[in-house]
Amino acid sequence: MKRSRILMLLMALAVLVGVLPLTAAAADELPLRRSEAVVCLWREAGSPEPTMVQNPFSDVDEGDAYYPAVLWAAEKGLTDGTGGGKFSPDAKLDRAQLIAFLWKRAEKPDAAGEEIPYSDVARTAWYAPAVRWALSAGLLDTTETVFSPKAEVYLSDLQAMLSRLAGTDELLSQLAGSYIELFPEMCLDKYFPLWSEVLLPYCSSAEELSVYYQMFTERFMSELYGDEAVKTYAGDPENALFNCFFLHDVAVFTVEGNTISGADTQGRELFRHSYHYVEDMPVTYFGMELPISMHVYESDDGAEDAFRYFAFSDDTPEETYHLEFRYGGSKENLTDYTEGEYAYWLASAIPADYDDRLMRDCVTLFVTENLGEAVETDAFAAIAGESGTSYDNLFSVILDERYDAIWHDACAAVVGEQQADGVVEMLKSSISSDLYGADAVEAYAASGGYAFDCWFINGAQQFTFWPDHSATVTMSDGSQQTYHYESMGTAVMGAEETILYQGMEIPMATEGELYRSTEDAGEFTYLFFLPDTMATSYHLEFRYGSDLDAVLSYMKGPYAYWLTAAIDADADEQTIKQVIWLFCLENMDYSQRSEDTLAQITDFIGTWDADLSAFGEAYSDVSLYFIVDETGHGMTYMNGVNTSEFDVYAYESEAGKGIYVAFEISDGEAEGADYTLQQNEQGRTVLTLYAADGTISYVKRGD
Numbered sequence: 001m002k003r004s005r006i007l008m009l010l011m012a013l014a015v016l017v018g019v020l021p022l023t024a025a026a027a028d029e030l031p032l033r034r035s036e037a038v039v040c041l042w043r044e045a046g047s048p049e050p051t052m053v054q055n056p057f058s059d060v061d062e063g064d065a066y067y068p069a070v071l072w073a074a075e076k077g078l079t080d081g082t083g084g085g086k087f088s089p090d091a092k093l094d095r096a097q098l099i100a101f102l103w104k105r106a107e108k109p110d111a112a113g114e115e116i117p118y119s120d121v122a123r124t125a126w127y128a129p130a131v132r133w134a135l136s137a138g139l140l141d142t143t144e145t146v147f148s149p150k151a152e153v154y155l156s157d158l159q160a161m162l163s164r165l166a167g168t169d170e171l172l173s174q175l176a177g178s179y180i181e182l183f184p185e186m187c188l189d190k191y192f193p194l195w196s197e198v199l200l201p202y203c204s205s206a207e208e209l210s211v212y213y214q215m216f217t218e219r220f221m222s223e224l225y226g227d228e229a230v231k232t233y234a235g236d237p238e239n240a241l242f243n244c245f246f247l248h249d250v251a252v253f254t255v256e257g258n259t260i261s262g263a264d265t266q267g268r269e270l271f272r273h274s275y276h277y278v279e280d281m282p283v284t285y286f287g288m289e290l291p292i293s294m295h296v297y298e299s300d301d302g303a304e305d306a307f308r309y310f311a312f313s314d315d316t317p318e319e320t321y322h323l324e325f326r327y328g329g330s331k332e333n334l335t336d337y338t339e340g341e342y343a344y345w346l347a348s349a350i351p352a353d354y355d356d357r358l359m360r361d362c363v364t365l366f367v368t369e370n371l372g373e374a375v376e377t378d379a380f381a382a383i384a385g386e387s388g389t390s391y392d393n394l395f396s397v398i399l400d401e402r403y404d405a406i407w408h409d410a411c412a413a414v415v416g417e418q419q420a421d422g423v424v425e426m427l428k429s430s431i432s433s434d435l436y437g438a439d440a441v442e443a444y445a446a447s448g449g450y451a452f453d454c455w456f457i458n459g460a461q462q463f464t465f466w467p468d469h470s471a472t473v474t475m476s477d478g479s480q481q482t483y484h485y486e487s488m489g490t491a492v493m494g495a496e497e498t499i500l501y502q503g504m505e506i507p508m509a510t511e512g513e514l515y516r517s518t519e520d521a522g523e524f525t526y527l528f529f530l531p532d533t534m535a536t537s538y539h540l541e542f543r544y545g546s547d548l549d550a551v552l553s554y555m556k557g558p559y560a561y562w563l564t565a566a567i568d569a570d571a572d573e574q575t576i577k578q579v580i581w582l583f584c585l586e587n588m589d590y591s592q593r594s595e596d597t598l599a600q601i602t603d604f605i606g607t608w609d610a611d612l613s614a615f616g617e618a619y620s621d622v623s624l625y626f627i628v629d630e631t632g633h634g635m636t637y638m639n640g641v642n643t644s645e646f647d648v649y650a651y652e653s654e655a656g657k658g659i660y661v662a663f664e665i666s667d668g669e670a671e672g673a674d675y676t677l678q679q680n681e682q683g684r685t686v687l688t689l690y691a692a693d694g695t696i697s698y699v700k701r702g703d
Contacts, residue, residue: 182322379512633645
């Protein structure tokens, strides 16, 4: 049974899972409350002790942490409350109140001659004088047509305005220095040993290390961006390459105070502008707003060149050893990663005076962010649990006739009712052989058809794995023997071996965890655990033997064509159903379908809109739907972008309920789920999929 590489939460979700996290990410900031804003202003003033004795606000108590800040603000005339003797400390601060706070902090300078360009600010509005002053002070964007006085405010908004008033910018001050392109530096020959060292814990061979290195160094070294990249990757977004170079002949960027300049390879200065913070703009990816933003700056000089705007990400040398940013002549599409003139481009830079240690930190972070932390795998811990777990042979369990209906339904969903029993028998027989070793090698030497031995061998009837790295083997005669094991690390079975199966040449190389007994254990000396575990695929796959070379060779030696499959001896019926389904879905031929399978998908024809409310507010702007036509062909769209193509198979086990299968065309993977079709209170049809790793509902469009 080959391991399922992608778990789908919903039908044909393989692409979506890679783009949209299954748990909604919280924004980095929460809207600022009035008390928090006053505390910030108070601290900016040096946290002075208020001289006011009488507390003017009934909803502010002496024991409140913000008490001295509120009294100071009232004393300085920054606030007289929200009416009725209240300050409303927990109310969210809006833009009008923020500008008023800052205007009063500046002692209410008169800017009556300043014209207000915003359609939503009346000349007589209580905050209009503050808006005029903020415009004259360069705190507001004069190109916008609305002010949005009731919009929520964040701490970064207040901090940016305070920095602007102080004549310096906190982020630009942090970025002071010169920067050169990151990726050409990372790919220098002298750093290949560094890459090898960082990647080694993730790799089991020199070939795999080379593949990882090439993947990392090429992924962000494209020369395509903008419309050309959009056109090139439109039909294949998964394989997009990103341009992380500088544009417009810049070789070095330098940040000095609020000034940014750029020079070419000859040291000739190409531009030099002073900048001010404008706003935070959300990052857009395939039409979806992500819960992250870029900090946008505009030239004070009114520049009409390619460097008028800069947009900086949160990646800074202080945090991530490198800098990520964009720049351009307009704000349009400046933070859209996949559309417009800046698409698929994001400049990555490293300080020009970096040293080898900084490069090491940068490469290490880059690898761990993309591959996760390298951790030692302890197969015993994973399969033994806290108190030990016993495992029976998988196929002696699932071949019991009481589970025949599960086998039938799984196959009928794909090949149809009439052919289901024949396919079931074919699948069962393919793993019911008692041939292995030299007999199997001889039998299959010139054949493209195989039957695999998946039973325990060498007299074993049951294995019990313990957390202390020991295993108890129960033999067929009832006797038991316990052996202790030590880890030999990660190893590869079937390296450079391939097998021809259903017309496809399948590489057999499989990475797993190898253990060796610390005493004489005979045919149980070596244990080799493959990635399939109860947690990932409801069963275990492993090998054991006395000859290490043979244990790691799949198609030769005394253990050839044998790979034992096991299941928890206490597995419930739901687990057994899941493992049967997984086996059927992964091993059926999806190239043809019968007429009755087309008849079974009639109820699924149409357009179905996903209900993503369970994923939280972060996905409130995400549109996900799929379309199924009369041939059973389906396409998934996220915010209008086609992310997946699949074929639908279904089997109704009772009215409104059954088995649903989606076969992902791009990678040849299939995933199944129980389904229900019901009418909601509005009379619309609701399809609910109950997959192994979650539940999601769709509403049929047009009902």
